Amino acid sequence: MxxxxxxxxxxxxxxxxxxxxxxxxxxxxxxxxxxxxxxxxxxxxxxxxxxxxxxxxxxxxxxxxxxxxxxxxxxxxxxxxxxxxxxxxxxxxxxxxxxxxxxxxxxxxxxxxxLSVHTLLGGAHDRIPVYITHGAAYDDAPVYSVDELAREAKHLVELGNTHIKNTVGRQAVPDPDDDYVRMAAIREAVGPDVQIAMDGNCRMTLPQTVRLCRLTEELNISFLEEPILHNDPDLLRRLRSQTTIPIAAGANHLHSAKDLLVAEAVDIIQPNVCNDAGYTAGLGIAELAEAFNVPLGHGNGSGPHNVALQAGVRNGKIIEYHFHKWMAYNAIFESTPQPENGFLTPSSEPGTGLRPRxxxxxxxxxxx
Ligand SMILES: [Mg+2]
Structure with missing residues (x-):
C-alpha cells in the first residue's frame, strides 16, 4: 500500500x-x-x-x-x-x-x-477514568463568576461525571487567593466524593504556585497540571518538595518528557498524541515513564484520540474530556466515545474509529 x-x-x-x-x-x-x-x-x-x-x-x-x-x-x-x-x-x-x-x-x-488503535498499542485496559475540564471562557466571553463555575461543576456531576478540572492562574496577575475561593466553591458544590483538579496552563511563578497549593491542599485536589512558567523542570521539582498535591505536566512540549522525568518534576506525565508526535512518540514516552514509575495521564484536549494510548499502554491512567473540545469532537466526527459514570471505553472500530461527518x-x- x-x-x-x-x-x-x-x-x-x-x-x-x-x-x-x-x-x-x-x-x-x-x-x-x-x-x-x-x-x-x-x-x-x-x-x-x-x-x-x-x-x-x-x-x-x-x-x-x-x-x-x-x-x-x-x-x-x-x-x-x-x-x-x-x-x-x-x-x-x-x-x-x-x-x-x-x-x-x-x-x-x-x-x-x-484492529483498533487501542488494540495495536497494547490494549492494556478495557476502559480508562475520564475527567471533565470546564469553566474556561473563550474569545471575548466574560470570565466565569464563582457562582457560575460552581453551578456548572454541579451540573457536570449530575450528568454522571466523577472528576472535574478547572483552570487557575488566569487573572491578569495570577492570584492564588482568588483561585482558592473559586476552587472552594466548586468543592462545596460537588461535595467530598468528586475528584477536583486544577490546571495552571504554565502561567504562574514558583511562589504563586506554592501559595496556591498551600491554600487548596485542604480541598483534596487530585492533581495540579502545568502550573509553572515554561514547565521548567527544576521549578516543578522544587514545587513537588513543598506540596502533597500531585503535579502533572507534559501536555505542552516545552520541555521533553525526558527532561521532566530525569528532574523528578512530575507525578504524572501527559503526552498528547495530537500535539507531541503522535502514537509513535506516545509509546516511547509511556515506556520511558514506566522506567521512572511515573503513570501516563492526558491533558490539553483531543481526548477521543488520546484514549487509545491511555487505554493501550500499561501505565495509562486517565483521560481528559475538555467540555469545549468534547463538544467539538461530537460536532466533527460521526461517532465519538462518550464518558459514562467517570469512565471512557476506547473505540473498538478498526483504526481510531473517528471519521469526519x-x-x-x-x-x-x-x-x-
Ligand atoms: Mg492543560
Whole structure:
C-alpha cells in the first residue's frame, strides 16, 4: 500500500453545543489531516490547537516527503520527515505536523488490519477514568463568576461525571487567593466524593504556585497540571518538595518528557498524541515513564484520540474530556466515545474509529 495524498484542512464555523449555561461558543474550528492511499483507505488526524500555520507547513513541506511511502510504517515516515526537512527551526510546528500525520497513519494501520488503535498499542485496559475540564471562557466571553463555575461543576456531576478540572492562574496577575475561593466553591458544590483538579496552563511563578497549593491542599485536589512558567523542570521539582498535591505536566512540549522525568518534576506525565508526535512518540514516552514509575495521564484536549494510548499502554491512567473540545469532537466526527459514570471505553472500530461527518470538510473548509 502506498500513500497517494496528504492534505491538511482548515475548517471554520462548525456548529457545536455550547457550554451548559452559556450561549457561546456555539461554533468551533478544526484542523484535520487527511492521508489517502492507493488501496482506498483514508486515515484522519487532527491538530489540537487548529493553528493555521500547520496547514501550509503540512501541505507545502511535509506532504511531498510522505506521498509515495508505505503508510503501515509510521516510524520510518517520521525518520524520513526529520531527515529531509530543512526547516527544523520550526520546532513545535514540526512536532505538531508529525503528530497529525502519525495519528492518520495509525488510523490506516488499524483499518488495514481490522484492529483498533487501542488494540495495536497494547490494549492494556478495557476502559480508562475520564475527567471533565470546564469553566474556561473563550474569545471575548466574560470570565466565569464563582457562582457560575460552581453551578456548572454541579451540573457536570449530575450528568454522571466523577472528576472535574478547572483552570487557575488566569487573572491578569495570577492570584492564588482568588483561585482558592473559586476552587472552594466548586468543592462545596460537588461535595467530598468528586475528584477536583486544577490546571495552571504554565502561567504562574514558583511562589504563586506554592501559595496556591498551600491554600487548596485542604480541598483534596487530585492533581495540579502545568502550573509553572515554561514547565521548567527544576521549578516543578522544587514545587513537588513543598506540596502533597500531585503535579502533572507534559501536555505542552516545552520541555521533553525526558527532561521532566530525569528532574523528578512530575507525578504524572501527559503526552498528547495530537500535539507531541503522535502514537509513535506516545509509546516511547509511556515506556520511558514506566522506567521512572511515573503513570501516563492526558491533558490539553483531543481526548477521543488520546484514549487509545491511555487505554493501550500499561501505565495509562486517565483521560481528559475538555467540555469545549468534547463538544467539538461530537460536532466533527460521526461517532465519538462518550464518558459514562467517570469512565471512557476506547473505540473498538478498526483504526481510531473517528471519521469526519459526511460532507463536513467540503462545507466548512476555508483557504489559508
Ligand atoms: Mg492543560
Amino acid at each position: 502506498i500513500i497517494t495524498k496528504v492534505r491538511a484542512h482548515h475548517l471554520r464555523g462548525i456548529p457545536m453545543q455550547s457550554p451548559p449555561f452559556r450561549e457561546k461558543p456555539d461554533r468551533t474550528r478544526a484542523l484535520l489531516i487527511e492521508v489517502g492511499t492507493d488501496e482506498g483507505l483514508t486515515g484522519w488526524g487532527i491538530h489540537g490547537y487548529a493553528h493555521k500555520s500547520i496547514v501550509s507547513f503540512v501541505n507545502e513541506y511535509v506532504a511531498p516527503l510522505v506521498v509515495g511511502q508505505d503508510p503501515l510504517r509510521p516510524a520510518r515516515i517520521q525518520n524520513a520527515i526529520r531527515a529531509n526537512l530543512t526547516v527544523r527551526h520550526l520546532g513545535a510546528t514540526l512536532t505538531n505536523a508529525l503528530s497529525g500525520i502519525d495519528v492518520a497513519l495509525w488510523d490506516i494501520k488499524g483499518q488495514s488490519t481490522g 459526511d460532507g463536513l470538510v467540503a462545507e466548512y473548509e476555508v483557504d489559508v
